[in-house]
Amino acid sequence: MVYNQVFEITEGLPLAIVVLAGLLRAKSFTEWDKVLSQLRTNEKSKQVKRILALCFDDLLSRLKSCFLYFAGMPENLIYNANYIVRLWVAEGFLKPKKGKTMEDIGQSYLKELISRGMINLVRKDPSGGVWFVTIHDRVHAFAQSEAYEESFLEVHDNADLLMPNSLRRLCLHNYMQSHVPMDTSFPKLRSILCDFAEERTGNSVKNRDHNGLRYHGLQFIPRSKFLRVIDLRGMRIKKVPLEIGDMVHIRYLGIRSHSLFDVLSSIGRLINLQTLDIESSHVKDITPTFWEIATLRPVMGNKLNCPRSVGALSNMQTLTGFVCSEPWEKNISPLHNMIYLRHVQISGLTTWHWEALADAFKKLESLLHLHLESADDKIPFQLLTKFTLQRVQVLELYGAIDMSNTDIDERYVLPNLNRLVLKGSMVNQTFMNRIGELPSLKELVLCENSYTESKLMFSDSGFNSVTNLVMADMENLVEWTIRPMSIPMIRRIALSGFSNLKIKLEGHKGAECPKDLMVNLEEVVVCNMKEDILIEPADSGFSEKINKVAIRTKSEDIMDATLRAGRWRESMVAGNMY
Structure with missing residues (x-):
């Protein structure tokens, strides 16, 4: 057999x-x-x-290259699938298919490797795609061995290499210091990936020694004319070399450094650039010519000023970490020329932006993930009822929702919304009753000042699809009532930062109700609580599922950690997400 x-x-x-x-x-x-x-x-x-x-x-030859790329990743970590796919796209590993984006093709490659057991799925995204993956340590060791034998890439802990002239892909991992000498020339180098100490959130090294005060001049970049991928994490870098503008082969430029304050204007000459990742930097402005590069796909910053105008960026997929520092005209915004955007994260929004944003959303038919943060605490309620957001699956709203002069009974136009995050929203019970009717909502996150009243009730008809619920730092809330038929599909509840909280489990009415309250509930994660939760009436089944976790961190980190509670908690809390 x-x-x-x-x-x-x-x-x-x-x-x-x-x-x-x-x-x-x-x-x-x-x-x-x-x-x-x-x-x-x-x-x-x-x-x-x-x-x-x-x-x-x-494996097919293209899949072999994709698998071997994991050899360059730090081991025993969880990797963001989007990050992996962006690197594959820049390397040219993916074979284009008519009617599909490169990101879709990358997802299909990931799923093939998962189905073959070569990498492991950690979590899916709201649309059912691959979100987080990991790789078994023995499979990782095998990948490194194969990559070295085939001269695909080499992994080192410093730049003191014996044969730099033959290297095509170099991965440097050094978690003891943020400066490693890199004066060597790499004439054949195509890709360099570095992960140094500065970005390691779980690392105890504070970079206070003499090495920590040194900055990389990145002299190796102008000496490596054929570079396509540059991904530098944790290196102390003030600015990129001026000569980088002459390196027209670059597809991927990632510099995650807290020391980076300037990206020189020469970056606007990188006519083949697809990805710019300066998420951890202090860069505020980029030269206007950069926004004319037609090949741009994801651009990720950190409080990066939104440009006044952009070119025809029809390939743009992701725009995150942007601040609206200037008003937009009625129907003109930078987003109007990015018609295939899927992921948008913008802060600094005021009354001068919402009308143009509403008009832009009419064109953004591919939008799936939307994060909006208001600068004047006025997010119009019409965002949930009037704006064209038919395909949006993740909506994160930071700022008070303005419900004045609106009809709270208006129909919501969010049929595919899977995850909703509210922070500082200042909503009331009536608002909660309405969002409880969203048909596809599976994850609900309520952060500080998201709710104004002292009592919250989940009615019998509310939140029928929700499986994960997070409530953190809601200072006003002292009593939460759960009706017998509310949140019937709930699997995990996470509670954090309450000074005192009473949970009322209302009795059952009618023989049609199930015998056990919330029969699918697996765990209630509790952290940062000054007092124990009071449960009325006492319910042994509910109490037995409470898991107290000692975490002292920001509510956003708790939110992420608790949503992935269970088998992911140890790695999430440790901060080892790549």
């Missing part, structure tokens, strides 16, 4: 079984005997490696 052969070959090792199953899954049943016969051997100590090698050999 096949079962017995698989058990004999794998010796019951879970990793070997998963990877072998992934290989067999990609084969027809008639090919199984051939695969299994190749793996019969007396060298039991090397069996896992033999299975991995056979699975790797079975």
Whole structure:
């Protein structure tokens, strides 16, 4: 029997079984005997490696390159799938398909590697795509071995390399210091990925020694004329070299450094640039010529001033970390020329921006993730009822929602909204009753000052699809009532930062109600609470699911950690998200 052969070959090792199953899954049943016969051997100590090698050999050439790229990632971490796909796109690993974006193709590659057991799915995004992935340490070691043997890439902890002239892809991991000498020339280098100490949130090193005061001049960049991918994390960098504008092959430029304050105007000459990631920097402005680069796809900043005008950026997919520092005209905004945007994060919005934003949304038919932060605490209620947001799946609103002169009974136009985050929204019970009717809502996050009243009730007809609920730092709230038929699908509840909170579990009415309250509930995560939660009436089933976690951090971090509670908590709280 096949079962017995698989058990004999794998010796019951879970990793070997998963990877072998992934290989067999990609084969027809008639090919199984051939695969299994190749793996019969007396060298039991090397069996896992033999299975991995056979699975790797079975991949298409493009998938092999995508898999080997994980060899350059730090091990034992969780990786953002979007980050991985952007690197693949810049490297040219993905084969274009008519009618699909490169991001869609990258997602299909990730799913293929997951189905084969080569990488592991951690979490899906609201649309069902891959959000976070990880890789088993033995598979990671195998990938590094293969990458080195095939001269695909090399991983080092410093830049003191024996043969820099032959390197095509270099990955540097150094978590003890943020400065590593890099004066070497790399004439054949195509990609460089660095992860240094500064960005390691869980690292105890404070960079106070003499090395921590030194800055990288990035002299190796002008000496590496064929660079396509530059991803530098944690290096102390004040500015990029002026010569970078002459390196027209660059597709991906990522500099996540708290020391970076300036991106020189020469960056506007990078005519093939796809990704700019300066998320952790202090850069406020970029030269206007940069916004004429037609190949731009994701641009990620940190309080980066939104440009007055942009070119025809029809390839733009992601725009995050932007501040509206100047008013927009009635129907003109930078977003009007980014018709295929999927992910938008903008702060500093005022009454001078909302009308133009509403007009822009009519064109942004691909928009899935929207984060808006108001500068004057006035987010118009019409955002939920009048704006064209049919496809939006994630909506994050930071700022008071202005419900004056509006009809609270107006129909919401958010049929696909999967995740809603409110912070400083100052909404009332009537508003909560209405959002409880959203048909697709699965995750609800209520942060500080999101609710104004002292009592909150989840009615019997409310939040029928919600599986994850987070409530953090809601100072006014002292009593939360859960009706028998409310949140019937809830799996996890996270509570944080309450000085005192009474949870009222109202009794059942009618024989049609289930015997147990919230039958799908798995866990109630509680942290940063000054007093224990009071539950009335006492419910042993509910109380047994309460898991107290000692976390002292910002509410946003708690929000992320608790949403991924359970099997992800240890890694999330430690901050080791790549």
